[in-house]
Amino acid sequence: MSGVVDLGAVKAASEAKAKAEQARADASRQGGGAAAAPGSLVIDVDEAGFERDVLTRSTEVPVVIDFWAEWCQPCKQLGPLLERLAVEYNGRFVLAKVDVDANQMLMQQFAIQSIPAVFAVVAGQALPLFQGAAPEAQIRETLDQLIQVGEERFGLTGIVVDAEAQGEAGQMPAEVPAGPYDALLEAAAQALDANDFGGAVQAYKNVLADDPVNVEAKLGLAQAELLGRVQKMDPQQVRKDAAEKPDDLATQMAAADLDLVGGHVEDAFGRLVETVRRTFGDDRDAARLRLLELFEVIGPDDPRVAAARTALARVLF
Template sequence: MQPRNMSMSGVVDLAAVKAAQEAKAKAEQARAQAAQEGGGGAVSPADLVIDVDEAGFENDVLQRSTEVPVVIDFWAEWCEPCKQLSPLLDRLAVEYNGRFVLARVDVDANQMLMQQFGIQGIPAVFAVVAGQALPLFQGAAGEAQIRQTLDQLIQVAEERFGLTGLAVDPDAGPGAVQEAPEAPAGPHDAALEAAVRALDAGDLGGAVRAYQNVLNDDPANMEAKLGLAQAELLQRVEGMDPQRVRREAADNPADVSAQIAAADLDLVGGHVEDAFGRLIDTVRRTFGDDRNAVRVRLLELFEVVGAEDPRVTAARRALARALF
């Protein structure tokens, strides 16, 4: 899924962030209601492991991922390692008690999904969080490694997207999916909607102002932070000649402005590691005000991608090594 009116594949989906924030409010209300009713209305443990095909992928995985992280196990009957991994994932899905849902995909029956995820071999395990696909691991993995990966996934899903998981009732029958109450309207919904409309209309200046208005009143608002960072980035690349910018960056590796402009284009094109690597290399080659200008732009791009993204974590470490 990509942001509306943006070409930033692999960065952040603002619509998914908003959906996730609404899902968090629904999940919190559902958990409270389930506790008051002794677990009534929650999902059954049997609903934590599902078989998914191409026809049901959007509802069973993409839509569900706005409520809870969905871990996808790509397997096949003839795959011997799958016969070890799949039962382990089934057991962990129940043990984690609603912190994630496991979706099993038989690759022989769902070749299109295998191609869409770019899978070259199985077993392969992905996650979808708020509509965004993340590779977890491929091939055999030990239980300790899988637990660590799942814990990190759950932490990122909660901290970045507000996904608190599903309430589970061990006495509920299969298919007893809870009716989630409507999320309460937020105090800044109108301003955020105005920002989205401005983005849809190509009014980047209007979107920047709208997001800034929200942040003036609520500096911690995640959707406004992400929206402002992306709108400002799109403003910067608007009107650029990509070929000229890349040629100047290639011909002038010491030109800070040229490297910064090329990094912005890299990120807009979804080449996150290339953008980060370009600026970190420039930090190594520069000093004083030039180095600080590159560092500041790199921190701004970190904000676009999101602090918990593993690509940002790795780039922060690389930046620290370059600076010190």
């Protein structure tokens, strides 16, 4: 996934916003219009209906696209979680599910390399959100930021859902947790404490191979990988290279790692946000993913993470 996707036929954002405002004004004059059924919050989308179901709909509400396939095991864990959140958010976004096996053209258009892959389309503009399964807390933060940007930049306030039918839609199956993994997680923590970062990484990956959304394993893996990278660095040389090569992706990511380990959290986040702004294509996506990894290390509830997510969203949008 590489940056904002060029959809070609999509209208400019300002025109999309005007359409959304006009639609809400028309609904208001007609007494609020017909409320959407809860079933319309989660829709299956194919190539033939993509313009109608995603592009046009995105002028009224952010559309989150879940690229999945029947054979993909992580998809089967992420999909129900996204569906449950779509119902819980009650019309603040719509979830569009795309089976990549049946819609190869869409897969190519969005440059999907692996699944699950999650994108958003807001006022006709598409951008990648995350790839692979992610912790629920991280997904919620991403959705909250997406909704905030949709409201502030494009005036998208979501759709009205039929309250009487909402109860039935809320009965979607919840995630079935896998586990327990107490022994594996304890072994990983002991390896981390002993500075055996390679062993800790492998132990956490063993958990995630079976339970890709395990929050403790995701956090531990991010910490172990970070410490393993920093352990091999010459701090003085890294900072010298970062100062001399502001456009070099590798040196900026290395300096951000050092910043974080040294307690300079805002500096680390700011450096990577700036790197995302200055880069394109695969380099931009690599910088974005490294920033998300560092968010995992600090934790989603930290206000510095929230501030950096806001800054990242501004750069991406």
